[in-house]
Amino acid sequence: MPAKIVLKVTEGSLKGTEYVFTDRTTCIIGRGGDCNPRLPDDKDHSTISRHHCLLDINPPGMRVRDFGSLNGTFVNGKKIGQRDRTIAHREAIKAKFPEHDLKDGDTIRLGMTVFRVSITVPLACSVCSKELTGDGADGGLQTDGSYICTDCKSKQVQLEPVKKPQGADIKRCTNCGNEFPFDPDASEILCASCIENPLQLIKQEAEDDSVNIKGYKVINELGKGGMGAVYLAEQTGTGQKVALKVMLSSAAVNDRAREMFLREVENTKHLKHPNVVGLLDYGNSQGTFYFTLEYCEGGSVDKIMARKGGKLSVAEATHIILQALDGLIYAHNIQIPNVKLTNGSIVTINGLVHRDIKPSNIFYTDTPQGRIAKIADFGLGKAFDAAGLSGYTRTGSAAGTPVFMARQQVINFKYSKPEADVWAMAATYYFLLTGRFPRDFPKGKDPWYIVLQTSCVPIQRRNQAIPKNLAEVIDTALVDQPEIIFKTAESFKKALEGVL
Template sequence: MPRMAKVTLKVTAGPLAGRLFAFDRHDTFLFGRSPDCHAELAADDTTASRHHFLLEVNPPQARLRDLGSLNGTHVNGVKYGGRARQESPQEAARRRLPEVDLRDGDRIRVGATVFDVAIEGHRSTVPADAPEGGAASPLESLVGGRPEGMVVPGYDVGRMIGRGGMGAVYLARRRGDGTTVALKVMLAQTDLDEAARETFQREIEVTRSLRHPRIVALLEHGSAESTFYFAMEYCAGGSVADLQRREPGGLPLALAVRIVREALDGLAFAHERGFVHRDLKPENILLADAAGTGAKVTDFGLAKSFQQAGLSGMTATGAVAGTLYFMPREQLTQFRLLKPVSDVWSMGATLYYMLTAAYAREFRPGEDPLPVILRGGVVPIRARDPRLPEAVAAVVDRAVTDALEERYQTAREFRDALDRAVS
């Protein structure tokens, strides 16, 4: 019987010598001088930057990304990153920050601090055959946007109607009754064993019971080898992201607030039953028609369940930018935190973007998003658009604060505050 996969970092030299950090599930590890780092050096240690490197672990995978550090990160004697003389962290982050996939026996060095990497066990019986780059997508099997040879029992699969970091979506017809559905197809990003498959299927079956008028219904799900499919309620109006492409300067206040309020109704229902979404963004709010009516939250539980089963690959270092722009800071610093307050940030950032066509954080063109998120701080929404009512702006700004304790704690709190602001 194969051993459970595990990644261990042992500090063998430097001020933290003797410390051991072990990971048996998907997590992140932050190293540097900042108090929010999991391994923190002294504030006066000039060999390390405040946020020096981020390690994402999804055993047996481990990927290190230098975060625009001054002195770089050495892996087996090879330097990754480092800034030129007089170059600021922000300037360095405009280059793609270097990352390296770690192997058993690798050695990481930052100044006097040395980590030895040990990777144990396997989790493979079915190879994932995932595309390079971290995005779970079956696009390699597509020709002209149509699935080539894709067979999903009981469905006639049509054209592709969407794609993203977690997969591709097709218009399909259920043969039994002719119902039109949105068929989402995802590939496991890690080698797949039966325990992981069963964990995921069990999680999704629980999610399937989540029924609310403001949540896209999951009708059926299944899998074959490393491919998973989900038949979901079809929303003909597309997503909020589609709507914004038709209104590039930002949506009217009344429309944006109504859409988000409807989505918050569904989110509140889920939060009160112990569910957290973890991947909220404009693409995951769907609409009944092109006019923007009938908002519903989609992909509920998929991101969380895929991660908890260890199937998602790298979702922080490998995440697509569209997800990172709506990611709360604690999803990097406290990866395993699963609380409604994190969904509040993402929904607040979504409303911010809907109103201003700008992100809550200041992402400069070409800048790597991870250091921006870790530095923290958001731009007050009225700095983007001073015409916005002060009451609405105050609600949005509170929803997207980095301080968890100052944020609305649940979707219902956020929705009620929004109602008061526009009443």
């Protein structure tokens, strides 16, 4: 069972209604017809705005931010986020309102409606992070209040006793086996050396015949974040260069998270198309999640833009977008049979939606047939996010890239219709041609509120050299209120080809 957050209405006309969240998402609460949870548009909620506040959810974490409403949002009876009455609602985006962390038992009051927050976190083994069933009956309660699974408990009795430093427990690193002082409040099960040097971790594993990650020679680091790293590696035996992505177990991933991760990778490996970066291999080794992808030596499109002065010609940008749209058309229409869900049922998945199309997720690679554009991270971003590996950060970075998101996706990040990807592809095309985002995002203004309340700037205002007919198609593709015009990647591509 994953961590779960339940918002239960305890007062008001919606009393008894529950909203359950088990995955990473954002949502807007207000009277607007596009909000979820949606409040009644009646006299009891006349003080509530159409888009009143935003919830940023990553179970078991949750935050709330008022959108500068006239009457504020009440958390545990305390008002947060209220704007000055002399400031118009549309001007509220100029103000920065703080986010508030919510805990189990907290309440949110909006008009006459009161939500109570209930947070459930499953028990997990303090050594290997395996999820424990029931009340931990399959493991044992430790003196520090933590639990240990049966497997780790049986292994623990075989270890030589270690003198316990005052104020710390002793644990054994799941990678190198060395013992180290372990803070009972911490979640890491790797020693400091393995956490701080993931490159060395991979090299050690590559040379160790007992682990599954063997067979790859690390060449150099391509990038590193707080939870993992990406390396250029060479597959021994074939010499094929791959992008090796590694996620460390310091996120304390549980059994359900592993299952979700592997299920998502299982889905992604079915994507076999020239314009989608292919998944080659994946696994878990000594507390380390990893997978390998096709290596695109041309790099990501945003870096290509930077090398060419910040924008691309109509010809080059169009070449990239038409090929990327082919990748979208394929993914949106793929059928993946016999997928086992967590409840045990077997279903056929009809289409995969990316949800984070942007220039940094489109790559170039050279082939005998010429230069090809490929969409990267198709579904893997969602997989790591669901597995708790992306971390929990402030709104604006955790749930995607709002500058390339349609308002429908801002209102509900889990919005997964193909048209959201089509809109993002049009926004990416706009960016390639102008070096600017479709909407203006002035410094200091709330980017989420800007997406909700403003329209895109016509592309010819950014670049007058763009042909009029092409500009009209792009502008049409970026309409997202009240709805997105182009519902499919096929229709957008057909419209582009009609004016090129």
